[in-house]
Amino acid sequence: MMLPINERVQHIQLSGIRQFFNLVAQEKDIISLTIGQPDFPTPEHIKEATKRALDEQFTSYTHNAGYLPLREAACRFVETKYGLRYTTDEVIVTVGASQALDIAFRTILTEGSEVILPAPIYPGYEPIIRLCGATPVYVDTRQTNFKLLAEQIEPFITERTRCIVLPYPSNPTGMTLTSEELQQIAELVKNKPIWVISDEIYSELVFTGTHESIAKWLPDQTIVINGVSKSHAMTGFRIGLLFARQWVIEHILKVHQYNVSCATSISQKAALEALTVGINDAEEMKKQYAERMEYVYDRLCTIGFHVQKPNGAFYIFPSIATFHHSSFEFALKLAKEAKVAVVPGSAFSTYGEGYIRLSYACSIDALQKGLDRIESYVKKGAR
Template sequence: MRNPLSNTVVGIQPSGIRKFFDIVSEMKDAISLGVGEPDFDTPWHIREEGIYSLEKGRTFYTSNAGLKELKVEISRYLDRRFGLSYDYNKEVIVTVGGSEAIDLAVRAMIDPGDEVLIPQPSYVSYLPCVQLVLGKPVPIELQEKDNFKLTKQQLLDNITPKTKLLILPFPNNPTGAIMEKEELEDIAKICIEKDIFVLSDEIYAELTYGTHHVSIASIPGMKERTIVINGFSKAYAMTGWRLGYAAGPELIIEQMLKIHQFAIMCAPTTSQYAAVEALKNGDDDVQEMRESYNQRRRFLINEFKKMNLQCFEPFGAFYMFPNIKRFGMTSDEFATRLLQEEKVAVVPGTAFGDCGEGFLRISYAYSLEALKEALGRLDKFIKRMDEEKK
């Protein structure tokens, strides 16, 4: 029989996060700090709007690009929060989560052989999306000494005549790093000079602490060469609603819509009506959740210091990225032993790129009670590891 499988797909590695997901789901009394999902329920008024849409029989397809009401609210939101002005009718598309928006943008922009710069550690989907269209992923290894920010020299060092797209994953999953306006201006200058486009994944834009998120698309000369990716999963605790969006130049959005039409048709109708309510009346919910995440963030920082666990201070998303190199184990070995011996699940840094070796991703999208119990177990494990080294 002829091989029924695509060699391209077979060659792509599965997500490094799933291994620990699967194990912890079968382990009694285990605590998972590995899931990038808010522990909050979707705010009631948003759920209520979804329920109401069902009661009113709004169960039909929407426009391929999304409900007009939702696209209007997305445009207003981006302008209100980040100073970005988009034509809702031509420059916005509603997608099945931010992940679909990433995939559509890459497929719409990349031809075989085009090089895509991917700062790492970063979200697991970027590299395989590029591989699926036979583009060439070019990882850029972000450094702890730079607080895992992309520097202009790193960018310049990786640009070639084949470079077409830079993926800008800030606020960052898994490190929690952010980019300040002045740093983005340096990156923007290079992108304009070298004629490079940007996919700016801003799904954690509302989750920054002590500073307001700045989109690279707001920098002069960048709107016309940037696709902004965002969604409702993180800020509004709507992961299961599967709703995201992209905003960008009409030329690119038009081609993304073409793929979306054939592959998806439209995003879930119920979710779209709920999202309209989220954008209209959800600011207070976002603020409340952000304050809670910040409290947990500060708790983890203090606990890590007590454990002598090296970790730079993150100012975005809801992750910590501690350095475990002093224990002489790989990230996978450390995470595996922690799960087996103390029943705490974390994600090896290598799930987010080879340069994540020696680090762990720990999510603080959990209650303080759960975090206190998990950190207590982690402290016991670290003390035992230190004793073994003596």
């Protein structure tokens, strides 16, 4: 007997990134340049803080919005780093940035709402939007160096538009927006009934200049998403941060408390250590990511790929248009014949077709070996 299942859930597909990762995982001697998982260990002082939390029996519920000292530290962190000013009543500690996105969308979207997204884009947004009964509206950014600009957004704004997503630095392209580009978007949206969700989970990994947040120019309409997963190599701790004005935080908190009650207490203590003692922990990681990016970019160009140079995160998104294969076919052949796993661009919406994503969140040795194999594969006639 088939019992009923929510139709919206039935129509959601598993992440294309994970699907491909699982598909090629059985291949032997494969070099994986797929998953966006920092290869650096969690800093020792953060692990020690986690142990102390256990020893001190910090194992009970915290405030729904999060442990107060952590919320205080989070507010100081984003003010020090990015010039954003929030009170402790304007931040929620979440179970990773993913849960922050979920509760934000569920609070602001209603049936029939539209959400403007730059494409190609990380595939995690669309399923949540559709579960809310809303519609993702993709804007093609391939001709603007993968940047969503104000002049591109304007034609897509309708009476149903409720939100614009700015996921910068970008997964999968590694691109960032400048102050001027952000200000132009802020001017376009200001005083319209439209939210901006600014997903800034890679904010500490910007190679040239410093990270800029649209919340500097549009504080009352922006929901900022951040966390410690990428900046402090703490993906498994599952700590995200959501910042917004208090009046909307009060509503988001209702969704949050019935969703998870609170983030894990032990992980919150670890995050407190990360945002205080470890406020600059990302600097050495960022330096190494930048060096890897330069190496990967130069190698890809030498091999013959057309690629836009990233400015953040740890991904690069070369075109495979000259190879006359779909991105899935190219990635599958590369995995089976060259023993290198990358992610097909089609995993990042239809606008990602014709590209592949490489993650350089792995050792330089793995990158060298992987790119040597890619080069040999191309020279043998991949075209």
